[in-house]
Amino acid sequence: MEFKQLRTYDEVLKDLKTKRRSKHLLMGNGFSMAYDKNIFSYNALYDFIEKLKDPVLSKLFEAINTKNFEQIMRQLDNFIEIAIALGGNDKLVKQLQAANELLQKSLIDAVSSLHPEHVFEMPEEKSKSCFNFLSAYLDNGEKVFSTNYDLLLYWVLMRNESKTANDGFGMELLNPGYHKTGDDPEYDDLYWGKYKDEQSVFHVHGTLPIFDTGTEIEKEVYKNRKYLLTNIKERMDKKDYPIFVTAGDGEEKLKHIYHNRYLTFCYENLCKITGSLITFGFGFGEYDEHIIDAINKAAKRGAQSGEKLFSVYIGVYSEGGLEHIKSIEHKFLxxxxxxxxxxxNIWS
Structure with missing residues (x-):
């Protein structure tokens, strides 16, 4: 089949409705790039970090000669492993490890700095269009998974006051007897876990407003009359970084995921979906093996029957994208x- 013969997105939805099959959504960086490729592409992130003129990162980019952050991080991991295995001096190993950490933090800084400042910078028509797209899943009790770090998904659901989106976070009332004393109600911070059994939105690789305090998974909110992104940046200025999976290959990403209970919960929910999965803006590149493995777990490793994931519908933009999926199709069960x-047409 050629690209021009592919089904449309609406035809996919119609097909699944005819089959009475539940559907879930997995979104990758293409979701954000469809909103604004000048902000959320690898090139934009690379250009931002290059402008920092950090001598270590400059040498790193020059030596590896790529704008693919995942590839750079993976090669750094390889360099570190080789240096240790061959008895490289401690100074070299520490320099490589420091460069790796610096690159990961710089990537987070780049995402937050390039990001639109607040939710109302997003045009109303784009927000509403995306909300309608997401509601086709959430309003039917289906799940939305994202591997993006940015705030776009959060903004759309919040601005449109979604009644069905649930990210598992909630607040506890600190003074339940406030109505008797005449005081205003007081709430603690927004922590994950209270509503996880009803959770329908999952950030598999983390996202800007979610932080791990060591004892709690906390979501940053609008407070002190400051924009959400401003509060996030203030935390980052204090070296308090959001939960981000920035490791190199799929194996490293999975290790990162399983070292955090929120990410583990999100990933394992992806491993348990049934019906069909629709992907948008997710390329299934060489560093996404952990996502393919999650899909195969949901498919019960190819079991012929039972409650399981029966099919995946992968969105592509070009003939090249189609050929790539054909080349890896055998990996899916x-x-x-x-x-x-x-x-x-998510944003229009």
């Missing part, structure tokens, strides 16, 4: 379908 992602 469920039926693979491909559709034209350009017909989804």
């Amino acid at each position: 469920c039926k693979v379908n491909v559709y034209n992602a350009g017909t989804a």
Whole structure:
């Protein structure tokens, strides 16, 4: 099948409705790039970090010669392993480890700095269009998974006051007897866990407003009359960084995921979905093996029947994207379908 013959997004939805099959959504960086590729592309992040003129990072980019952060991080991991295995001096190993940490923190800084400042910078029509797209899942009790770090998904759901989106976070009332004393109600911070059994939105690789305090998973909110992104940046200025999976290959990403209970919960929910999975803006590159493995777990490793994931519908934008999916189709243990992602019209 050629790219021009692919089904549209609406045809995919119609097909699944006819089959009476539940559907879930997995979104990758293409979701954010469809909003504004000048902000959320690898090139934009690379250009931001390059402008920092950090001597270590400059040498790193020059030596590895790529704008793919995952590839750079993976190669750094390899360099560190080789240096240790060959008895490299401690100074070199520490320099490589420091460069790796610096790159990860710089990536987070880049995402937050390039990001639109507040929710109302997003045009109303784009916000509403995206909300309608997401509601086709959330309003039917289906799940939305994202591997993006930015605030776009959070903004859309918040601005449109979604009644069905649940990210598992909640507040506890600190003074339950406030109505008897005439005081205003007081709440603690927004912590994850209270509503996790009803959770329908999952940030598999973390996201800007979610932090691990060591004892709690906390979500940053609008407070002190400051924009959400301002509060996030203030925490980052104090070296308090959001939960981000910035490791190199799929194995390293999975290790990072399983070292955090929130990420583990999100990933394991992806491993348990049933029906069909629709992906948008997710390329299934060489560093995404952990996501393919989650899909295969949901498919019960190819079991012929039972409650399981039966199929995945992967959105592509070009003939090259289609050929790539054909080349990795054998890795999936469920039926693979491909559709034209350009017909989804999420933001318009």
